[in-house]
Amino acid sequence: MEGVDHLAHERNKSEFDVDAMKIVWAGSPHAFVVSDRISKLVASDPGFRKDNRSTLSRKELFKNTLRKAAYAWKTIIDLHLSEEEAAKLRFYVDEPAFTDVHWGMFIPAIKGQGTEEQQQKWLPLAYKMQIIGCYAQTELGHGSNVQGLETTATFDPQTDEFIIHSPTLTSSKWWPGGLGKVATHAIAYALLIVGGREQGVHGFIVQLRSLEDHSPLPGMTVGDIGMKFGNGAYNAMDNGVLRFDHVRIPRNQMLMRVSQVTCEGKYKQSDVPRQLVYGAMLYVRQTIVADASCALSRAVCIATRYSAVRRQFGSQNGGPETQVIDYKTQQSRLFPLLASAYAFRFVGEWLKWLYADVTQRLQANDFSTLPEAHACTAGLKSLTTTATADGIEECRKLCGGHGYLCSSGLPELFAVYVPACTYEGENTVLLLQVARFLMKTVSQLGSSKKPVGTIAYMTRVEHLMQCRCGVQRGFAELSADLVEAAVAHCQLLVVSKFIEKLQQEIPGKGVKQQLEVLCNIYALFLLHKHQGDFLSTGCITPKHAALANDELRSLYSQVRPNAIALVDAFNYTDHYLGSILGCYDGNVYPKLYEAAWKDPLNESVVPDGYHQYIRPLLKQEIRTARL
Numbered sequence: 001m002e003g004v005d006h007l008a009h010e011r012n013k014s015e016f017d018v019d020a021m022k023i024v025w026a027g028s029p030h031a032f033v034v035s036d037r038i039s040k041l042v043a044s045d046p047g048f049r050k051d052n053r054s055t056l057s058r059k060e061l062f063k064n065t066l067r068k069a070a071y072a073w074k075t076i077i078d079l080h081l082s083e084e085e086a087a088k089l090r091f092y093v094d095e096p097a098f099t100d101v102h103w104g105m106f107i108p109a110i111k112g113q114g115t116e117e118q119q120q121k122w123l124p125l126a127y128k129m130q131i132i133g134c135y136a137q138t139e140l141g142h143g144s145n146v147q148g149l150e151t152t153a154t155f156d157p158q159t160d161e162f163i164i165h166s167p168t169l170t171s172s173k174w175w176p177g178g179l180g181k182v183a184t185h186a187i188a189y190a191l192l193i194v195g196g197r198e199q200g201v202h203g204f205i206v207q208l209r210s211l212e213d214h215s216p217l218p219g220m221t222v223g224d225i226g227m228k229f230g231n232g233a234y235n236a237m238d239n240g241v242l243r244f245d246h247v248r249i250p251r252n253q254m255l256m257r258v259s260q261v262t263c264e265g266k267y268k269q270s271d272v273p274r275q276l277v278y279g280a281m282l283y284v285r286q287t288i289v290a291d292a293s294c295a296l297s298r299a300v301c302i303a304t305r306y307s308a309v310r311r312q313f314g315s316q317n318g319g320p321e322t323q324v325i326d327y328k329t330q331q332s333r334l335f336p337l338l339a340s341a342y343a344f345r346f347v348g349e350w351l352k353w354l355y356a357d358v359t360q361r362l363q364a365n366d367f368s369t370l371p372e373a374h375a376c377t378a379g380l381k382s383l384t385t386t387a388t389a390d391g392i393e394e395c396r397k398l399c400g401g402h403g404y405l406c407s408s409g410l411p412e413l414f415a416v417y418v419p420a421c422t423y424e425g426e427n428t429v430l431l432l433q434v435a436r437f438l439m440k441t442v443s444q445l446g447s448s449k450k451p452v453g454t455i456a457y458m459t460r461v462e463h464l465m466q467c468r469c470g471v472q473r474g475f476a477e478l479s480a481d482l483v484e485a486a487v488a489h490c491q492l493l494v495v496s497k498f499i500e501k502l503q504q505e506i507p508g509k510g511v512k513q514q515l516e517v518l519c520n521i522y523a524l525f526l527l528h529k530h531q532g533d534f535l536s537t538g539c540i541t542p543k544h545a546a547l548a549n550d551e552l553r554s555l556y557s558q559v560r561p562n563a564i565a566l567v568d569a570f571n572y573t574d575h576y577l578g579s580i581l582g583c584y585d586g587n588v589y590p591k592l593y594e595a596a597w598k599d600p601l602n603e604s605v606v607p608d609g610y611h612q613y614i615r616p617l618l619k620q621e622i623r624t625a626r627l
């Protein structure tokens, strides 16, 4: 039935002020207004249609993405959108594109690693999109091991230029988004060689394509690396391959905030740490954490609404069957994911603050919090993306068979999201970075250097004092255990930031109580999942473990009447959700039925290929058929 809200009875059950929760989710009343306005603008504009994506060929999809990016840019200019509004527009357009890497990596790299002069020259061009940049770090042979990159940048003092060269096949740049077909410029990372000496990996601004006709400049071999996981999905992005054949660039195109090469061929290191070369990664990892709560909440919204619509078994006296959301097993799989979405939202907010703080300090040449910021961004990126990718897949299963249909929105969401576990630092590699930071801290316990900030708790963990002398030995041997320790540290961070959020004033009837329930679910679910570790280390007794489990069940019952309202609070439009199963009005079955008939296979009753392949089979003429 068109126009009927099939979930109205669920919405009537809720015990809190949903509008107030929408503001908590958005971060502030202002953020809510911006997000709400832009989401409706995108949803109502046919130029941003996306429901046909999975049926397009790669070439059609890519061209359509180019059109959308140009249209988005025109909208941004015509409507004089602010940076905040433009970022929201990108979010609701919901399509990976070269613009992500341009705004998310190319520009931040110039801002973080370029000198004042370089910023003045390149940023205005990039902000107006008169040049389009990509971030060319990874190579065919090396991604995680950045110091192992093989591309070389050799200084030629005769001409005051660097010669950028790919000496081997494995030194080909491989993966950079936007590189394949669009970018005019790259920040290319290469091993700097000055006066015959290797000086480590540095970033260089390299023009790739002509600004007149887009043809690759001399010495560049460049193209797309091919189809990726899932139809549609991340294939809207032109991840690329690039080889340099002795390409010359002016000396002033090396990003020189961290270290400089003079025209005489002298290599000089500033007093800023070398790690600033990795600054763009710090920035992007922080945005990836914020994005995790969006992707997870989207999947959870779909699975929760559908679980309230779907009925299986349990009919009494011919009455309706049981809504699957009422099964305790469904709740125990779904509600921890709902709680995780909120938990990741708040830790993402906090990480944004931490990033702003470290950036301010770096500008004032205070580098003291950089290692902690690196550990937090790396660790939380790893934790939240792993949990979100797994969570999206769990939501697909929670929707039964219909979750496997593209029209559920979940297969594409998974396919677009899952590479987040690999890009911007492979998740295990990042956890090893956290483990290294933790072990360094443990080795310093008892010295005059007291752990502060997110590791302050370590002084309170007595048995860490006993193991501090041995921690630098056997790191590699114990790395699998250390990775688990790193995960536990990050989980503690998420829980503690959720608790800190609850200590703030939160207006709105019943809002704080709902968040307390979700926070307890998140924490107790982790305790339940890892109870073996807690029991074996004597942190809890079997009685505690049983109590935690009882409490979890009771908390799930408290969430149940509020579940639909808790996902409504994300304020997602049907356009953004892109899911028949998750549509606001819950009118799932007629929509699924109608959508099926729109599939290209249903354009004709008898399929193409009938006369060639089916009829000869049926008529036993297969031996004489021309196949």
Ligand SMILES: CCCCCCCC/C=C\CCCCCCCCCCCCCC(=O)SCCNC(=O)CCNC(=O)[C@H](O)C(C)(C)COP(=O)(O)OP(=O)(O)OC[C@H]1O[C@@H](n2cnc3c(N)ncnc32)[C@H](O)[C@@H]1OP(=O)(O)O
Residues within 6 Å of the ligand: 065, 068, 069, 072, 073, 076, 086, 087, 089, 090, 093, 095, 096, 097, 099, 100, 101, 103, 104, 105, 135, 137, 138, 143, 144, 145, 146, 147, 177, 275, 276, 278, 279, 281, 282, 284, 287, 370, 371, 374, 422, 423, 424, 425, 426, 429, 433, 436
């Ligand atoms: C269609 C619509 C269009 C609309 C358009 C409108 C406008 C849009 C507006 C806005 C849009 C914005 C969108 C933004 C979205 C952004 C999304 C981007 C998508 C991302 C794509 C993915 C990109 C990539 O993948 S780039 C490549 C990333 N690569 C990696 O991450 C490599 C991983 N490896 C590493 O990080 C390191 O090399 C390592 C740390 C693992 C290596 O270890 P190592 O021991 O060998 O290290 P080193 O010896 O080099 O150094 C050790 C030392 O350094 C410290 N360290 C390491 N990393 C860092 C760091 N990042 N920061 C600080 N410190 C660091 C480390 O701790 C060690 O310190 P010690 O003290 O211990 O020595």
Ligand SMILES: Cc1cc2nc3c(=O)[nH]c(=O)nc-3n(C[C@H](O)[C@H](O)[C@H](O)COP(=O)(O)OP(=O)(O)OC[C@H]3O[C@@H](n4cnc5c(N)ncnc54)[C@H](O)[C@@H]3O)c2cc1C
Residues within 6 Å of the ligand: 101, 135, 136, 137, 138, 141, 142, 143, 144, 145, 174, 175, 176, 177, 234, 239, 419, 422, 423, 424, 425, 426, 427, 428, 429, 432
């Ligand atoms: C969709 C997508 C977009 C991307 N966009 C860009 C981009 O715009 N620009 C760019 O430069 N790059 C980009 N990349 C590349 C990406 O950053 C790398 O793929 C990523 O950093 C992982 O590196 P790798 O591929 O070398 O993995 P590997 O390091 O080869 O990982 C393979 C396995 O080895 C393990 N491993 C590696 N090292 C260790 C270790 N020290 N100890 C224990 N285990 C280890 C890993 O855990 C993993 O299981 C993109 C990648 C993808 C998938």
